[in-house]
Amino acid sequence: KAGVTQTPRYLIKTRGQQVTLSCSPISGHRSVSWYQQTPGQGLQFLFEYFSETQRNKGNFPGRFSGRQFSNSRSEMNVSTLELGDSALYLCASSSRASGYGYTFGSGTRLTVV
């Protein structure tokens, strides 16, 4: 069974640009969550999508947005990038059948210069 796939693995962007990250969940998982991981703040919740609807949102500015498609694939977008947005962005999928345990992807390493 394929795991959670995140693309791309690495990105380098310039301040002020925007970026889109992609996540393909495990087949059959309808819930997709996004986390930002930094050395200082650890794993911080961005948002969760279920059946194309955002049902939870963390404390991030509106520059961070996301969406989920009918096939459960999800994207997150960060506009007007700042240096502080440099982080590992992790996507995780889960399902009622999995007991709500998250399966994480390997993440997208975003560097803003």
Added chain:
Amino acid sequence: GENVEQHPSTLSVQEGDSAVIKCTYSDSASNYFPWYKQELGKGPQLIIDIRSNVGEKKDQRIAVTLNKTAKHFSLHITETQPEDSAVYFCAASIASGANSKLTFGKGITLSVRP
């Protein structure tokens, strides 16, 4: 909201010894407590989890205990091996059909000395 604290931030043990990592949580409504292991360059991997209706759970060399009254839970690794060296995260959530948001601790770096 939920707050999960994890102490200490680093732990070093000799190969073959046991390691215990403790976490506390703040929301008494939390009912799901997973532990994740993260190796360099990889995403966190679920290694064991426990629900609030269970006090202890074991899986080979790994066990987790939960004390709902004190609102803390612990990860126990016996007979540690060098490949156990990684960052370990605890988390808590109110798992339900409408929510699966996890709140994570800051993580602990476990080093197993050969």
